[in-house]
Amino acid sequence: MEPAIKFIGKIQSALKNIEDCPLQGAENAPEVTIIISPEFIEGIKDLAAGQEVLLLTWLHLADRTVIKCYPWHNYDAPFMGVFSTRSPDRPNPIGVHPVKILSVSANGIIKVSGLEALDQTPVIDIKPVLKK
Amino acid sequence: MEPAIKFIGKIQSALKNIEDCPLQGAENAPEVTIIISPEFIEGIKDLAAGQEVLLLTWLHLADRTVIKCYPWHNYDAPFMGVFSTRSPDRPNPIGVHPVKILSVSANGIIKVSGLEALDQTPVIDIKPVLKK
Numbered sequence: 001m002e003p004a005i006k007f008i009g010k011i012q013s014a015l016k017n018i019e020d021c022p023l024q025g026a027e028n029a030p031e032v033t034i035i036i037s038p039e040f041i042e043g044i045k046d047l048a049a050g051q052e053v054l055l056l057t058w059l060h061l062a063d064r065t066v067i068k069c070y071p072w073h074n075y076d077a078p079f080m081g082v083f084s085t086r087s088p089d090r091p092n093p094i095g096v097h098p099v100k101i102l103s104v105s106a107n108g109i110i111k112v113s114g115l116e117a118l119d120q121t122p123v124i125d126i127k128p129v130l131k132k
Numbered sequence: 133m134e135p136a137i138k139f140i141g142k143i144q145s146a147l148k149n150i151e152d153c154p155l156q157g158a159e160n161a162p163e164v165t166i167i168i169s170p171e172f173i174e175g176i177k178d179l180a181a182g183q184e185v186l187l188l189t190w191l192h193l194a195d196r197t198v199i200k201c202y203p204w205h206n207y208d209a210p211f212m213g214v215f216s217t218r219s220p221d222r223p224n225p226i227g228v229h230p231v232k233i234l235s236v237s238a239n240g241i242i243k244v245s246g247l248e249a250l251d252q253t254p255v256i257d258i259k260p261v262l263k264k
């Protein structure tokens with residue numbers, strides 16, 4: 001029996017449609033606001049402005065049946081295995097975004113630097129950045 | 133309605149118990165084998181030895197009710213918000229592991245470099261590494 005994801009919050013962004021999304025990561029992406037749900041607010045009490053974190057989102061509009069796809073915006077290329085791409089259309093559409101925290105408020109509102117994610121995208125985790 | 137995760141494969145590792153786990157990431161962690169389930173094998177056809185990828189796992193033994201916890205192995209420290217830690221005990225116990233592919237076989241067996249994950253841990257995604 002496979003487990004359900006829990007949504008810990010959601011994103012508010014100026015990107016309202018997929019067509020508004022920049023091609024990759026921080027490139028021209030707008031700042032976004034994360035609204036943490038009340039039952040998870042204690043979990044963010046040690047986040048602070050200036051920290052670099054890894055934000056995980058659930059790309060809720062994705063097609064989860066995709067196993068092979070075109071490389072991003074390159075329809076002349078051959079189909080690739082989805083696990084060699086960062087396509088949002090994949091069996092588990094988890095977005096992994098390195099971001100910088102700009103502000104955190106006690107009522108669970110976090111502002112972060114540029115991020116390619118649509119308005120209303122569910123947030124599923126926040127972690128310290130990976131050490132190399 | 134919150135969606136279910138799909139397991140795309142599982143890990144075979146010499147780490148059979150939590151007590152066997154190295155403290156963080158690659159430090160002394162053993163090579164592991166990933167067994168991709170038949171229905172997802174087409175998705176790995178473009179993975180190859182030498183590639184660096186981000187492996188996402190579902191830490192299936194985690195306590196998903198944890199919102200605050202001790203920093204890892206530091207029981208004198210104050211409780212921290214879980215989203216400032218890499219504790220496996222968290223609402224969505226997703227492991228994010230940068231690894232190097234050592235080999236890939238046509239029947240869905242991938243060997244990767246050092247990784248801190250228990251034997252039988254479900255695999256949920258493989259992505260190209262993050263660009264900085």
